[in-house]
Amino acid sequence: MTDLAIAANRLRKSYGDKTVLDGIDLTVPEGTVFSLLGPNGAGKTTAVKILSTLTSPDPASGRIHIGGHDLATDPQAVRAAIGVTGQFSAVDGLITGEENMLLMADLHHLPKQEGRRVAAELLERFDLTEAAKQPASTYSGGMKRRLDIAMTLVGSPRIIFLDEPTTGLDPRSRHNMWQIIRELVTGGVTVFLTTQYLEEADELADRIAVLTDGRIAAEGTAEELKRLIPSGHVRLRFTDPAAYQFAASALREVTLPQPLGFARTGGAPIDEALSLQIPSNGTQRELRSILDRLESAGIEADELTVHTPDLDDVFFALTSSSNVPNQPNQPNQPNQPKETLR
Numbered sequence: 001m002t003d004l005a006i007a008a009n010r011l012r013k014s015y016g017d018k019t020v021l022d023g024i025d026l027t028v029p030e031g032t033v034f035s036l037l038g039p040n041g042a043g044k045t046t047a048v049k050i051l052s053t054l055t056s057p058d059p060a061s062g063r064i065h066i067g068g069h070d071l072a073t074d075p076q077a078v079r080a081a082i083g084v085t086g087q088f089s090a091v092d093g094l095i096t097g098e099e100n101m102l103l104m105a106d107l108h109h110l111p112k113q114e115g116r117r118v119a120a121e122l123l124e125r126f127d128l129t130e131a132a133k134q135p136a137s138t139y140s141g142g143m144k145r146r147l148d149i150a151m152t153l154v155g156s157p158r159i160i161f162l163d164e165p166t167t168g169l170d171p172r173s174r175h176n177m178w179q180i181i182r183e184l185v186t187g188g189v190t191v192f193l194t195t196q197y198l199e200e201a202d203e204l205a206d207r208i209a210v211l212t213d214g215r216i217a218a219e220g221t222a223e224e225l226k227r228l229i230p231s232g233h234v235r236l237r238f239t240d241p242a243a244y245q246f247a248a249s250a251l252r253e254v255t256l257p258q259p260l261g262f263a264r265t266g267g268a269p270i271d272e273a274l275s276l277q278i279p280s281n282g283t284q285r286e287l288r289s290i291l292d293r294l295e296s297a298g299i300e301a302d303e304l305t306v307h308t309p310d311l312d313d314v315f316f317a318l319t320s321s322s323n324v325p326n327q328p329n330q331p332n333q334p335n336q337p338k339e340t341l342r
């Protein structure tokens with residue numbers, strides 16, 4: 001059996017009357033990436049803070065082991081095994097990138113020589129050698145994030161908590177960060193990642209948990225989560241409002257319910273984008289059946305696209321009760337489209 005880097009049972013945390021974490025279980029095997037997804041305020045940072053010893057869990061919580069150490073009885077050993085990069089950077093803008101690194105080396109009690117060697121190596125690895133002598137306040141957002149992670153790695157932690165590490169980064173910097181994370185994992189590091197970017201979780205995580213209302217609504221690989229939500233559909237777009245109205249009424253029984261944000265005119269819901277969605281699993285057989293139906297109804301869309309479920313669908317379905325007829329926290333009872341074309 002693979003050893004677990006993180007094992008938390010019945011993690012609970014309340015602030016006053018507000019229950020933020022309602023007894024969640026988290027297990028992360030060594031050398032893997034685990035991503036905790038959830039809407040704003042779901043409790044992701046709270047989970048990171050507890051697991052990294054920055055906040056205490058409620059006494060009713062179960063046992064928490066990090067790197068094999070009991071968090072309640074040996075927080076010091078936990079701290080020595082982990083690195084944390086929070087939403088608010090630990091970088092001091094008044095000193096240079098190199099000085100920030102050397103400060104971390106001092107905090108980890110590395111001998112001077114060793115500290116200089118590690119700092120230089122990490123600055124090189126994170127492409128910061130050229131900027132090393134500049135004050136960190138002059139760095140771009142992406143450079144600051146890289147420096148932040150480089151500082152986290154000074155103590156060679158085996159487990160890293162990355163709390164929204166790419167928030168605010170441009171696409172290129174985000175991809176660079178993903179590459180760095182992949183390299184860390186290849187080197188055997190375990191990564192606990194919180195993110196609001198579903199694509200990021202999809203790209204990096206071995207397992208993903210969706211946190212909502214204080215509970216894990218679903219957990220699995222990206223593929224397993226996508227299978228929970230049968231929201232594949234064919235999208236028809238029209239440029240002519242009359243053609244759209246005709247199609248909407250001809251296909252009334254088979255189109256998916258209108259998403260939020262639709263205007264109502266004269267009692268009928270109007271999609272401002274003039275589009276209709278027909279549930280479909282995307283197979284050739286189903287597509288043919290849809291095309292036959294359009295043909296016989298005399299409907300000609302200006303554009304037809306096939307949409308397969310992605311993590312966005314999972315996220316919206318599990319974290320927005322207004323979009324989900326089923327209760328959350330019941331991942332084994334996925335949403336069924338109202339009707340399917342057969």
Ligand SMILES: Nc1ncnc2c1ncn2[C@@H]1O[C@H](COP(=O)(O)OP(=O)(O)OP(=O)(O)O)[C@@H](O)[C@H]1O
Nearest residue numbers: 015020038039040041042043044045046047087196
């Ligand atoms: N120290 C605190 N005192 C009181 N309430 C708190 C405290 N820390 C967090 N909370 C509340 O707990 C809830 C969860 O916050 P948390 O920061 O963990 O969410 P999050 O999922 O990380 O959100 P985001 O994606 O916006 O960063 C929020 O309602 C927040 O207001």
